[in-house]
Amino acid sequence: MQRVFSGVKPSGDFHLGNYIGAFRQWVADQEGHDAFYCVVDLHALTEEIDPAYLRQKSFDAALNLLAVGLDPEVSTIFVQSHVPEHTRLTWLLECTATMGELRRMTQFKAKAHGQEAVRVGLFTYPVLMAADILLYQAQRVPVGDDQRQHLELTRELAQRFNNRYGETFVVPEAAVPEVGARVMDLQHPERKMSKTIDSPLGTINVLDEPSEITRKVKKAVTDTDGEMRYAPDEKPGLANLLSLMAVATGRKVDEVAAGYSRYGDLKRDLAEALVEMLRPVRERAAALASEPGEVEAVLRAGAARAHDIASVTYARAAEAIGLLS
8 A cells, every 4th residue: 555644733723724735635545545644743842832732732633633534543643752763864864955955945934034043943844844754655745735845855855865875765745635725814815724823713723613613704804896706816715715615515616606696605605514524523522532541542552653664764764874783
């Protein structure tokens, strides 16, 4: 089976963009793939974060991954810091990457902009991300549209390492969903829905109550011309709602647009569709929250299996680069 890997950072509550842009694809990929899904807690250390908050959000992230439908019987679900080879391989890859490559990372530029003191980890974390992927010899990597540049760096580092030291890593391919890869903020449709930007009305969280989902959708920004058509550049708010409706109902965007003449009717039906789409997730999350030991057991088993594979890849890379075994 083809191996698939992806990870999620425990830096806040998971929202609709995470679910549509990543989690639903992860659930689909676990069928017929050798799937590895990781809570990348080390990535959260690139910015200031309270230790107790990090521990809680790491656990919550694992619980959410199970709630959205990942099956620990067929997928390996684990926490990044529980497998020490992630940081060990990162150093080998940092000695393969260049400063110029990391300076070109657009996410670093955006997050570091205006800051006087920037953590080194924020600069180098794309290399840690590369190590996350390459440790498991993943062929397929589901990524959000904004992560494509990081995956390209991963591919470049894998190819460079292979050329210098012999065939060591599989060069992975990106998998980005065609619709819903970028779910936009309901109040600020020019930017992506985010865990880290405070936008209470613009962000639908995966575990929001139905009344909250309905309230946020009804207050979503559209425009004033009342023309129902999909035009992301001209009508970003409406385009976002049409895209969400297409994803929630399995229809094409143009088909959704043709079925409505009033924004209010679209919002009403979209709220109902999103509530139903997320209902099973809310129900599973509530059940798991009452049995925290079940989540912990999944993470222990996942770390053990991940370590078995990661340790082999790291040993191969260390020997190839010349470290004494």
